[in-house]
Amino acid sequence: MIRAPAREGVIEAAEKIAAILPPTPLLPVEIDGVQCWAKAENLQPIGAFKIRGAWHRLTALSEDERSRGVVAVSSGNHAQGVAWAARRLGIRAAIVMPRDAPQVKLDNTRALGAEIVLYDRPGEDRDAIAAELIRERGGTLVHAFGDPWVIEGQGSAGIEIAAQLGKQPSRIVACCGGGGLAAGLALACPDSAIHVVEPFGWDMVGQALAAGKIVPVAPDAPATICDALQPTATKQLNLDLLSGRAEPGVTVTDAEVRDAQRWAFAHLRLVLEPGGAAALAAALAGKVPLDRGTAIMLTGGNADPKAFARTLSADA
């Protein structure tokens, strides 16, 4: 890895993103009598924060690299981020996506003009498919979380929060897939405590933090509704940035995530997909400490309508 992710890069990413996208709102929320803040990244044009890392990465490509296209692997939100940035920059994009990705994410990615290469989630190695694609056609891999520019780009959300609050938040509660967002926020806000929230059974960043080394998700990990938070292992780059920096990881259950989706519907009038509600779920379930300076990341809103309807219809 030639480029080491750094706060300067995060600030540069924030400037590049501010030039094309308005800041997402930082909404006041009261949880258990504590006034804190929710960063509505589900209101990004692609419905997720992933537009940040993709834009920072793709704008950093040389003319020669741009002409050869990009390849990404993603369950759907990074896919849309890369497709959005690629279309805007006139770059060809091929995205390796699991066959069981939510239809809305497949549709949106295709609508943004990207080529989709499907794989079967349990049987195939998505990174190997991406590597094979690059061998065949050339192009640059835009990793969903283990990439210096992607990490810096995601961190730009932290720069925005600090500007909106007038200071760094006391703590940031963030959902965590591979750890790209959390690593970026850790760089962006060096004074903030960073809480990573993962689905129950998929807490491989939390476990890696505890063990001091990469711990893959168990092969018999339980099902989770958080389709966006299912990478099977973090990368050394993310672990290095988070080690000794992030608080011990916490996990949330599907029931807690659904509670958070219903809460955001009723109290914030926002649509959150399961993974996008994970940090809020941890806050509502009392699994992370809250204070007036706490920022809770609402990371995505690409929810399947039928599944969302079932969540709304079910009683808490």
Place this chain on the structure above:
Amino acid sequence: MIRAPAREGVIEAAEKIAAILPPTPLLPVEIDGVQCWAKAENLQPIGAFKIRGAWHRLTALSEDERSRGVVAVSSGNHAQGVAWAARRLGIRAAIVMPRDAPQVKLDNTRALGAEIVLYDRPGEDRDAIAAELIRERGGTLVHAFGDPWVIEGQGSAGIEIAAQLGKQPSRIVACCGGGGLAAGLALACPDSAIHVVEPFGWDMVGQALAAGKIVPVAPDAPATICDALQPTATKQLNLDLLSGRAEPGVTVTDAEVRDAQRWAFAHLRLVLEPGGAAALAAALAGKVPLDRGTAIMLTGGNADPKAFARTLSADA
């Protein structure tokens, strides 16, 4: 009426509101290939723009008036606006609400500390009930739309839009109950075309504009899912401000409103209640002209979860 609503009052309202509430986002939306804007007033703390008029009105009360409390009639969003402002200012509030108001609106109004006086929508005259309450107890009536301060307060959304766009919008598409919002926007943005959108069969502002006089809703008006847009007649004050100023009114069907709710869910990741989606419904159905400077008001998001789930589950 002593105070005539004026643009100066709207600007004053905008300043008062900016002092306590961040501007709601003006989100880019693409409809039929036209890039326009959506003003997400559903993200106000009470989930609706009504917080604006209530705040402007209640802050204009004298100390003596404040001590005697306020009375309002509302199907739910004005109720929450008045209750929110009253609680913040330490004013007692009694709200006359229909028994069939959405539970979420009854619950939220009560949670904000207001006293609720229920009435049966078809049988009773809500204005008479409010007048009786004021005769008994004293207090100031805060009318939901036929009040100069309320009109000016709602218009502050137009000042915000103009600040966000850097100019007045070419046109504003706004849902219309009694015509408070539309009248306020007409004052706020004198260069903008104003399009009022009403539920099918409840287009009494559109009909009043065409007839040049108040036209009550027909006693056999069809049912509408837009519970927030069911006043039975506009007021002369609203008609005077809109006559010769607003474009001919348009109406939307329940099916078009549900389409708009689904569209906002999928494309904006926002929860809109039926009435809050009416302007968007007109835009999506091609019932109003659209251009790059068009602002579409998303006015409320206090949706019943079960009803919203049914809308999401139904195919378009």
